[in-house]
Amino acid sequence: MQTNELYFTRAKNSIPGGVNSPVRAFGSVGGTPRFMVSATGPYITDAEGREYVDLVCSWGPAILGHAHPQVIEAVQAAAARGLSFGASTPAETELAELVRERVSVTADAAGGSAGAPIEKLRLVSTGTEATMTAIRLARGFTGRELLVKFAGHYHGHSDALLAEAGSGLATLSMPGSAGVTAATAAQTLVLPYNDLDAVHAVFAEHGPRIAAVIVEAASANMGVVPPERGFNRALSAIAREHGALLILDEVLTGFRVGPAGWWGLEAAGVVPDGADWAPDLIAFGKVIGGGMPLAGLGGRADVMDFLAPLGPVYQAGTLSGNPVAVAAGIATLRLAEPAVYARLDAVADTLSAAVSSALAAEGVEHSVQRAGNLFSFVFSPEAPRDYAAVKTQQSFRYPPFFHAMLSAGVSLPPSVFESWFVSAAHDEVAILRILDALPAAARAAAAA
């Protein structure tokens, strides 16, 4: 039988590090990455035939669980009609309308005061492209150069956004990336998250040169660190006051934490002090493509119309709006009804409480981090509000915890700097398997 070990050895010969995205290499938890061959519902199966309850969910897209029959059916039907046309399709407009409807329905429910942030949507293939386009667009629209981002936030791997980013860079302790020129790096100003004084200060100093502030709607790439009350709303006001744009990155949160993403939760008042504001641009990814390579950038019509062919900001893609990916996205969004979100919230409640009590029973200091149905754990007694605080945790406790769970058949994100992801397919049987695995994993964390 081909083992994970053998597949990894073979992969390292022809793929850098044996992986096509760094965090998959198990760099910070050690051991051999699992090579996956199939997934269905809450389960994923590796090349050795071992099945795991999956709490990675493809890093977000799989909110319905893996291989939902209706999504697969939609994908198969689309594939049978042709894989890529390089021309417009009716389904792209359908998806754009669906996104517009969903995002403004929540605003209307809240009284309509927050407006409808998605007036137009351009489809791309990855979250990286969505945020990269957002920045170019913001620069083109404002005629300004500087960009403000927050330490520990990950917005994909375009040059301008790699400074002090979360996700794989946090896992590998990399402050940035080789290959990004000093000139590019100098145009990105990095601030501590949740620190409005720092935002005011940077605008006081550089205001007329700042094109945009980009922020994860709720940060989840340094583990989960939610925005403090009113933070996003204040960012929007400060940016507006100075003629800069606010780019809300909902690649991870969009259509996952609620029907209209994190902004929808704020607009509907689910998040206190969040109502009555709207970002200028929103980047989507992950769930919008239901597991296929699809992402999008949406926002104010006057800004979006600055994109070619109407405007002077160029952006394009051979596979943009790919018909098979769009079919997966439409099917996923149509199935993602309120009951799905209620289930995701309930699963997140159960699991976060269970992990916390297992750790507490072993005397492991930790804090539960939560943003909607996204959650993670930091090994420190106090909830961090920014990246500097996240980094002070006892992260050495995570690898043994992770491996104990993996041996018991539960696949967690292979880094303490990532969120856990649940799906509506995580039923009582899957949850019980996770709960059964927790005491031994907590003991392993305590013994580290």
Ligand code: PMP
């Ligand atoms: N923004 C956020 C908030 C993300 O979490 C990610 C990916 N994890 C991205 C952007 C980049 O998306 P992609 O990996 O599809 O390029």
